[in-house]
Amino acid sequence: xxxPKTWVKxxxxxxxxxxxxxxxxxxxxxxxxxxxxADKKPxxxxxxxxxxxxxxxxxxxxxCIEVVPNIPAPLxxxx
Amino acid sequence: xxxLEDLGEVxxxxxxxxxxGIGGLVTAxxxxxxxxxxxxxxxxxxxxxxxxxxxxxxxxxxFLGPGNNADKFMDFQVRTSGFYLNDQELLAKYINSxxxxxxxxxxxxxxxxxxxxxxMVITPxxxxxxxxxxxxxxxxxxxxxxxxxxxxxxxxNKIHVVDLLKKSNKIIGAVGFDIITGKYHIFNAKATVLAxxxxxxxxxxxxxxxxxxxxxAAYRAEAEMxxxxxxxxxxxxxxxxxxxxxxxxxxxxxxxxxxxxxxYLSDESPTGVFLPVQLAVGLxxxxxxxxxxIYFAPPPGNPPYVMRTNLPKLNDWQKRxxxxxxxxxxxxDVRREIGVPLHGExxxxxxxxxxxxxxxxxxxxxxxxxxxxxxxxxxxxxxGITPGSGIMFAVIxxxxxxxxAARYAKEAALDNVGYAETKALxxxxxxxxxxxxxxxxxxxxxxxxxxxxxxxxxxxRSKQRLNxxxxxxxxxKEKISSLQAKxxxxxxxxxxxxxxxxxxxxxxxxALMREESRGFHFREDYPKADDKNWLKWIILKQDNGxxxxxxxxxxxxKYMIKPGK
Numbered sequence: 347x348x349x350p351k352t353w354v355k356x357x358x359x360x361x362x363x364x365x366x367x368x369x370x371x372x373x374x375x376x377x378x379x380x381x382x383x384a385d386k387k388p389x390x391x392x393x394x395x396x397x398x399x400x401x402x403x404x405x406x407x408x409x410c411i412e413v414v415p416n417i418p419a420p421l422x423x424x425x
Numbered sequence: 426x427x428x429l430e431d432l433g434e435v436x437x438x439x440x441x442x443x444x445x446g447i448g449g450l451v452t453a454x455x456x457x458x459x460x461x462x463x464x465x466x467x468x469x470x471x472x473x474x475x476x477x478x479x480x481x482x483x484x485x486x487x488f489l490g491p492g493n494n495a496d497k498f499m500d501f502q503v504r505t506s507g508f509y510l511n512d513q514e515l516l517a518k519y520i521n522s523x524x525x526x527x528x529x530x531x532x533x534x535x536x537x538x539x540x541x542x543x544x545m546v547i548t549p550x551x552x553x554x555x556x557x558x559x560x561x562x563x564x565x566x567x568x569x570x571x572x573x574x575x576x577x578x579x580x581x582n583k584i585h586v587v588d589l590l591k592k593s594n595k596i597i598g599a600v601g602f603d604i605i606t607g608k609y610h611i612f613n614a615k616a617t618v619l620a621x622x623x624x625x626x627x628x629x630x631x632x633x634x635x636x637x638x639x640x641x642a643a644y645r646a647e648a649e650m651x652x653x654x655x656x657x658x659x660x661x662x663x664x665x666x667x668x669x670x671x672x673x674x675x676x677x678x679x680x681x682x683x684x685x686x687x688x689y690l691s692d693e694s695p696t697g698v699f700l701p702v703q704l705a706v707g708l709x710x711x712x713x714x715x716x717x718x719i720y721f722a723p724p725p726g727n728p729p730y731v732m733r734t735n736l737p738k739l740n741d742w743q744k745r746x747x748x749x750x751x752x753x754x755x756x757x758d759v760r761r762e763i764g765v766p767l768h769g770e771x772x773x774x775x776x777x778x779x780x781x782x783x784x785x786x787x788x789x790x791x792x793x794x795x796x797x798x799x800x801x802x803x804x805x806x807x808x809g810i811t812p813g814s815g816i817m818f819a820v821i822x823x824x825x826x827x828x829x830a831a832r833y834a835k836e837a838a839l840d841n842v843g844y845a846e847t848k849a850l851x852x853x854x855x856x857x858x859x860x861x862x863x864x865x866x867x868x869x870x871x872x873x874x875x876x877x878x879x880x881x882x883x884x885x886r887s888k889q890r891l892n893x894x895x896x897x898x899x900x901x902k903e904k905i906s907s908l909q910a911k912x913x914x915x916x917x918x919x920x921x922x923x924x925x926x927x928x929x930x931x932x933x934x935x936a937l938m939r940e941e942s943r944g945f946h947f948r949e950d951y952p953k954a955d956d957k958n959w960l961k962w963i964i965l966k967q968d969n970g971x972x973x974x975x976x977x978x979x980x981x982x983k984y985m986i987k988p989g990k
Binding site for chain 1: 712
């Protein structure tokens with residue numbers, strides 16, 4: 347089956363800078379980011395569902411998260 | 426004897442609001458204002474204040490500004506966009522509520538665009554006469570959520586509500602599951618408000634949250650639906666490479682350099698930001714006949730439309746997006762082929778003038794019921810021909826529903842939730858986690874998009890092709906009996922797929938029944954509007970597992986605006 351590719355290539359988190367504030371997880375409207383209770387840090391659990399809305403990046407108080415988009419977009423053709 | 430508590434977490438509340446986007450939050454505020462003593466609970470699939478669609482891209486708000494003439498705007502809206510399928514009384518109520526809603530945003534602490542001397546930016550809408558626009562910053566929901574918290578509204582996040590609980594014709598709550606822990610939740614409520622959005626079939630990236638969960642739950646509970654055939658806009662995304670930007674269709678050209686709107690549109694065609702039907706069908710024809718692809722080719726010095734505001738979060742988002750496009754995107758000198766995606770907005774729960782559904786104890790607001798309210802008429806909604814109404818309709822309809830539900834809850838009593846029904850729903854909700862090997866929800870979404878996205882089914886409709894689409898949906902319904910969720914995130918997606926397939930079926934069943942062309946419903950086999958037979962709404966309702974359709978005459982005689990001049 348010709349499954350469309352994902353909207354993003356990669357979501358990078360610099361864990362040494364991350365303060366564990368959970369803003370990125372809360373900001374995600376696609377359940378991409380979950381929480382690792384043991385480390386008290388976020389986990390990029392479902393990167394295939396990220397649509398680079400950038401709410402996590404914009405909300406991060408220490409700017410330690412970066413979303414790398416897939417361009418061109420995997421936009422569904424209507425023709 | 427087994428009790429409800431053996432099945433899961435039981436939560437009782439006066440008012441249950443399903444969805445923590447802008448509509449759900451404002452419903453909560455308005456319910457508390459009406460009845461401060463009421464227990465109000467917002468349940469959200471992701472995180473209230475960030476969820477839904479309102480924070481994406483940035484809010485354009487359209488409204489009746491000071492000095493605008495309501496009658497003239499209404500005349501335009503009914504004749505040019507709604508094509509007489511509007512509930513004109515409710516449209517008038519909406520128009521006249523719009524400026525107050527703008528002022529309330531300021532009171533709640535959301536940031537509206539300002540001129541250098543501190544006045545609200547008000548710009549005439551370019552797509553409609555006697556209509557104004559302004560901008561709101563993309564963090565608009567956070568101050569509203571914080572205010573709701575201060576007023577005592579409770580929140581539960583990461584809970585996917587799947588079904589409503591019903592006793593005779595009355596809704597008495599809902600059930601769902603925690604997408605992190607898997608805990609089953611049973612909500613018992615006096616009044617329930619659906620505020621969890623329209624169905625966009627996950628085609629466009631900023632609209633992926635719209636999966637029609639509330640619409641599907643209401644349909645399964647036998648609530649009536651209306652205007653389901655109107656959920657099908659097509660946009661031209663100026664940058665195919667990022668799915669951004671949807672203005673300037675006057676600059677579309679084919680591979681030969683021919684201007685597309687000049688070829689396919691008359692001068693009187695509505696402008697809007699979406700593709701008029703004739704133009705969209707024209708683009709499909711150009712590509713089919715070998716004159717594609719279609720490019721966006723503005724003349725030099727006429728760059729694509731960019732919102733310029735002093736809103737800090739919106740500016741930051743625009744800057745980040747531009748940087749990503751520069752860093753990871755195509756070089757600037759590459760010719761930009763446009764994308765023409767389906768912009769699904771199935772929002773068909775039928776509601777009255779207080780946003781009450783046909784079921785006692787159930788309200789539906791915002792994008793769950795925008796088309797079903799008949800405010801917009803023969804066009805997918807939001808945003809129809811007149812964009813800027815998505816957030817506005819959510820907020821205004823939330824005001825009506827919040828107050829109405831709070832008044833109802835004051836007089837109503839909690840009904841007992843039955844064990845057997847709740848246990849059966851639990852078994853059904855978790856069924857996809859029990860199976861061995863089966864269809865993944867991602868593959869099911871892809872198969873659904875094969876049926877919903879093509880213009881040949883969803884815009885250039887005919888009896889033969891609609892039947893073909895419905896057959897493909899039937900085949901898909903067979904296939905999803907083997908849906909498999911490898912964890913709770915995917916279980917949530919399994920339920921999203923089921924909701925979306927149901928919304929798709931409602932769309933095509935209604936489209937097959939409407940044997941005329943009107944607004945965004947275009948039938949090649951019935952290319953003209955038929956005012957004699959079709960000034961009617963199509964009502965859909967579940968009946969013994971099947972979609973039962975009927976026609977409801979529009980009370981055009983009592984409305985101000987009638988066909989003809």
